[in-house]
Amino acid sequence: MQNFSVPADRPWVKTYADNGLDINVKVPDGVNSLLDSFEQNFAKHGNKVALTCMGASITYRELDTYSRQIASYLQSLGLVKGDKVAVMMPNILQYPIAMMGIIRAGLTLVNVNPLYTPHELEHQLNDSGAKALFIVENFAHTFEKVKNKGQVKHVIVASIGDMMGLKGILVNLVVRHVKKMVPSWNIPNAVSFKDALTAVSASRYVRPELSLDDIAVLQYTGGTTGVAKGAMLTHKNLVINVEQCMTFVTKVFPADEDLTGKYIATALPLYHIFSFTVSMLGLKMGFSLLLITNARDFDALTKDFAKYRPVFFPAVNTLFNALAHHEGFKNLDHTNLRLSLGGGMSVLPSTAEAWEKLTGTYIVEGYGLSETSPVATINPPGSYTGKIGIPFPNTDIVLLDDDGKEVAMGEAGEIAIKGPQVMAGYYNRPDETEKTMTKDGYFKTGDIGVMDEQGFVKIVDRKKDMILVSGFNVYPNEVEEVITAHAKVLECGVIGVPDEHSGELVKVYVVKKDDSLTEKEVIAWAKENLTGYKRPKYVEFINELPKSNVGKILRKDLRKLEEDKKA
Structure with missing residues (x-):
């Protein structure tokens, strides 16, 4: 895979020059895969804090050791280069350890949303051919309910507090017995994360031969059709996207700045490619990643901001907007914050204005997709433009x-x-x-x-019918397939409707097969089979769906129905 040079007549070439930006980047010297990047980071940043979560921290040196131990364990299972390993975890310390261990073992990471239903998880495990799964115990019952577990032979189950020392014992007690967040589960031959971590010495790790063209991550997306499929992201895709990000981020954080003790607030889930790539950027530059396990707990998030005073905050419009109007967050001192990066969905002018007024920083908006690792365009640091920016270097x-x-x-x-x-x-x-x-x-x-x-x-x-809910892609085909599987549904059509908080919400038009069908039944069925952001928030019954001459549901006509109601 060769770097692509931008034609000299493209209009943004001058914009790069005017802003003092380099329009060409390359893979760093000595980097032939992500393994080299990881090892360079560990050697350079050593005893600096790499990760912090719920008050517990891990240094770069510890992250090196732990991820090698996981790599050794995976290799001891007989897994070989190119085998797929899924990770189904929220933002906890175990995620980066598992992620790096998988890649360091020469395997391919399959990112999985931990809130998936058994139906959604089954598709992704079977489609990817994953042979092993890392999962947090809070969601182990989901995997237990998967009917066809495919090639998954090894299941490693983590507890939230595994890597938190003595504090972790208390955390696990609270999570399991006070908050009752761990439904009962039974997975034969499952191994605990702590046992996997200590089962094989890091000294037995065998460094695999990898190239930049090898597949590092399968990032599942609906693409343009809505059928969930894995975008194959190579080592080079991810290495170079970090370098492309560096071109802009170093305008705010110079390459020679000591970033010891300076935090990136990592509230977006690491299984989402935007957060994944920004976290790798942060580890390359020597930031500390503040892992926020539940971004919807605004009170807890506010306490983390107050304690760690992050300098860099990547988020989506809905999160920026919610925090800009949260009383506790509004009362914080935000003078430490230097870069707010918006992606995943459009940043609304009202959100940008409220955020700037509160924090004194502009939201720098970018754009990308899972298929582009993900960032493809960005605005040079400066004022909010309402646009997605100019193309990245070499793009x-x-x-x-x-x-x-x-x-x-x-x-x-x-x-x-x-x-x-x-x-x-x-x-x-x-x-x-x-x-x-x-x-x-x-x-x-x-x-x-x-x-x-x-x-x-x-x-x-x-152009496509995709619905964007708080930065997450929802594909009508997938939702329609689930809803029409209900015994009382004849057929349905799904569209997105505007929402001031999440950008869009899912609405389903349903033709009944059984007149007794209720809205409540449709919602309950969706809850059983679809993760939260994919579920219809609105259900409308209709006698007949608009269709083309060949019988295709015309979603544009359903959208027009919505528009006509507002007229």
Whole structure:
């Protein structure tokens, strides 16, 4: 995979020069895989704090040892280069240890949302062919309920307090017996995370031969079709995306700055590629990652901000907005905060204004997808623009019409991206890969944008039917498949409706098979089979769905029904 050079006539080339930014980056010397990056970080930052969670901390040196121990354990199971290992955990200390252990063993990480239902988990485990699973005990019952466990032969179960020393004993007691957050479960031959950590000496670790073109992560996404599939992210995709981020972040945190004791508030889940890549950026630069396990607990999050006073905060619009209006958070001293990075969904002008007024920092908005590792565009640090920014270094963006031809400057077209951070394709789905890639190597995003004369892009519409709920992709096909599996549902159509808090919410139009079907039954069925953000918040019964001549449900007509109601 070669770096792509941006054509000299692209409008953002001058914008780079005007802002003193380097439009070309490369893989650092001596880095032939993520293993080299990890090892360089451990050697450089040593006894600095790498991770902090619930008051417990781990240094870079300890992270080195623990992740090698996990790598040794996985190798002792007979797993070999390229085998898939899933991780289903929230932001706790065990996630980075497991993630690095998997990659250091030469295996491929499969990120899994810990809030998935058995139905969703089953699909991802079977599709990826995962042979092992790291899971936190709070969600072990979910895996137990999976009917077809596929190739998963090894299950490692973590407790929240595993890596917290004596404090962890108290944490586990509270989680299990006071808050009762751990439903009973029974997984034969499951191994505890602590036992896996100590089962095999780190000295038995065998460093695998890896290249930049090897697959490091399977990041599941609906792509443009809604069928959940794994975007194959190579070692190079992730290494280079961190370097691309560095071009902009070092304008706020110079490369020679000592970042000891300076925190990135990691509230977005690490299984989400935005948070995943920013965390790797943070570890490269020598930040400490403040892992926030439950970002919805605003009181606890506020206490963490008060104690650790983070300098860097990546988040989505909904989180920025919620905190900007939280009484406790508003009373904090935010003078330490230097960079607020917005991604995952559009940052609304009202949110940007409230955040700037409160903290004195602009939200620097970027844009990307799982298929682009994820960042493809960003705004240079400065004022809020309401746009997704200019293309990253070594990244070209073209706007295409329905015939795949470039549109004129100022006209709307589908955003297509080419660069070294673009995925290797969808796992075991060459047909889907072909649908989303042009013949000359551009990834078609399904988003419609307009570019100005300085190269800044603004998203104006979405070509695909994807719904964006608080930065998470929801695909109507998947929701429709689940709802229509209900015995009383004849058929249904799913669309997104605007919401001031989460951007969009899911609405389902249902044609009944049985007249006794109620809204409550539909909601309960969705709750059983879909994770929270995918569940319809609105149910409307309809006698007939609008369809094309060939019987395809016309979601655009359902959206028009919604618009007509507001007229």
